[in-house]
Amino acid sequence: MNRSFLIALAAILPLFAHAQPNLAPAATVARASAAQEPDELGALQKRKAIAKERAEIVKYEADIKAAEARAQQSPAAVPSMPAQGVALTGSLPVVTLPTAVAASNKPRxxxxxxxxxxxxxxxxxxxxxxxxxxxxxxxxxxxxxxxxASHVKLVRGKQVLMLKV
Incomplete structure (x- = not known):
């Protein structure tokens, strides 16, 4: 090869060597930024789910406090639970009691x-x-x-009547 060509090539090569490192950091930053976006998105989604759960818990706690306050103000308004733990809904059949039971004035x-x-x-x-x-x-x-939880005590004068579940 021609000596003058080699000298010119030697003079230009350092310019290319300096140009490439300047381009590489920008590409590296873009790649790093793109890699961090899914991580950041995942972290935000996790925080969002936690915030929703916390809000739901706060709502439930407020509902419990309100129900307890209503129960203290009006004990008769407290919902009841059947003795066997089964809730019955709808119309129930009317049952005619035997005469001996119906005639009894004793509460049941x-x-x-x-x-x-x-x-x-x-x-x-x-x-x-x-x-x-x-x-x-x-x-x-x-x-x-x-x-x-298991019985009711009724009194009439000196008489005491214990009713058990």
């Missing part, structure tokens, strides 16, 4: 419902249902003295 305990220390007793008195709380009068001169 159907079930007890409530939450915490707030209980509601579901009684049958003279063939009719009645929801009662402590202190309520019951037909026949009885008064509800206490209610717990």
């Amino acid at each position: 305990l159907l079930n007890i419902g409530g939450a915490g220390s707030q209980y509601v007793a579901h009684l049958e008195v003279s063939g009719r249902p009645a929801d009662v709380v402590v202190g309520d009068p019951v037909e026949g001169g009885w008064t509800v003295a206490s209610i717990d």
Whole structure:
């Protein structure tokens, strides 16, 4: 090859060597940025899911507090739970009681419902249902003295009648 060509080539090569490193960092930054985007997106989606769950928990806690406040204000409004834990809905058939049972003036305990220390007793008195709380009068001169998870205590003067589930 021609000596002058080689000298010119030697003079130009350093210019190309300096130009390539300037292009490489920009490409590297673009590749690194593109690689970080999915990671950042994944992190944001995870934070979003956590925030939604926290908001749902706060809502449930507020609902619980509101229900507890309503229960303390009005014990009779506390939803009841059947004794066997089965909720019945819809119309139930009417049952005619035998004469001996229907004629009895003694209250009969159907079930007890409530939450915490707030209980509601579901009684049958003279063939009719009645929801009662402590202190309520019951037909026949009885008064509800206490209610717990398994029994209701009625008093009439010195008489005490314990009704068990």
